[in-house]
Amino acid sequence: MNANTPADRLIKRSTTKPFAEVCAGVEDACKANKFGLIGVVDLQAKMAAKGVAFDRPCTVFEVCNPQKAKGVLTANMDIATALPCRLAIYTEEGKTVLSTMKPTEMLGMYDAPGVEAEAEDVEATMTAIMDALVA
Template sequence: MKRQEYGIRTTLNVPYEEAIPRVTEALKKEGFGVLTEINVKETIKKKLDKEFPKYIILGACNPQLAYQALTNETEIGLLLPCNVIVYEREGKTVVSAQDPEAALSVVGNPAVAPVAKEARERLARVIQSLS
């Protein structure tokens, strides 16, 4: 597991198509549902008629954590849900989750920090479980 400044990442030795349901199931085990799926490859082809590698953005949400964050900071909805990306690179599949502590630190509301910390811990477990 590798942590970037704003994300938590791992590389899998499974095909992209197999990784997506694995990621979705791992998120579910940590209380996250996938609210949105954006197939970037298909969207770029459709809108720009350009080729792009396999790449999907999963908008993951843990309802309890989202509720806590929203009741402490109404505008935090601009930073939700937690995005998880799955993409191909050099024949491998990469999975990267947004680091909620990094993303929500811009809010500057101390009441949000514990929610961000818990969300980060859960997403880190998701990424670790895939390795």
């Protein structure tokens, strides 16, 4: 299950849609896929608040499906260190990029037999959310 390169461990999409437009659609895309938005971190603003200039917009959305989370946490509480799923949205070379770690890769780091189906389902859902945002 382990990928060979960092790029193999990610699900990435890009679009010419404006950054703000993509970010504005995250909550609805999550709801449409039975996921909830737990938190939002504007990394550019957080860095600026700490006196660090960072000139590229980057927002990280924390999303979760509580039933899926319960399933994997029941198998191994250490998986809490990988929850919730994070969806990073940033700009690169004139495009808006969406990126997230593959749940199948992340859960492969834990001793949690039986969570493969949950991880695959979450991965499919994260892909659907991202695809909806770039469509």
